[in-house]
Amino acid sequence: MDYTVTKTKLGQRPDFKYPKPIFIEELGEEGLVKLFSDFYDLIVESDIGNFFPQEGEELEKIKAHNVKFFIEAAGGPKYYTQAVGHFDMLKTHEQFSITEKARREWLGCMEEVLRDVDISDEAKQSFWDFLEVFSKHTVNVDAGLELEDLVVKRG
Template structure:
């Protein structure tokens, strides 16, 4: 599958569609928990590890909290809404300086874990398309970073 990453136009908040229920149906709740445990294990060793707790106990809390959000976003039970209520993506990420480079690193870690999940390409594509667009809402620092395809070669 092609995990394309498009550039964020700083300040724009593009529309995104939630993943189709197929992703949740094929992966199941236990599969989503494993996916996000593996994902966060990659993140704490990535170039953006400074955004995530390095303490195992604290990281476990982050994993548990965030997987509730993604279970619900993927069509599963409303664990996140029951525990937290409404989620404001912009406010949740304000304390962090999130650049396009950080977003790309975050998505790169997700690419790695998705590649190892044994579900249909349609389910993966639906989830990837959601994350790729949804993640643009977290970028709150404009560094003027150019993606490789934006660089004109002479």
């Protein structure tokens, strides 16, 4: 497995490939549900935990809802489309200030849970590659610029 993370260029929305069908074939829907439950448990404890609800019931709702998107993206039933309709990656995330560092933290949590999943490397790699590229669409703040702005504001 290669968990390399490449740098995001702010404003670029690189083309991505959806995971190969073997990913959901090997893991199953139940496996995906467990993967994302474990993932969000890690996320709330991470450096980006402040973005997500800490309260148990709210977090369970997020898990149950968001996994619909990932099941659909993996080629499973269109649960997310049925529940919400169209998904806009940029709009969904623009209400949060997401830096490259935050993206890396998100991917780091994903790496940790993926390491415990017992499926073929080919299946896992195709899911990782999808997330690694698609997650670049969420980055909407340049941390460098943020720092410069701070200096200017302080005068």
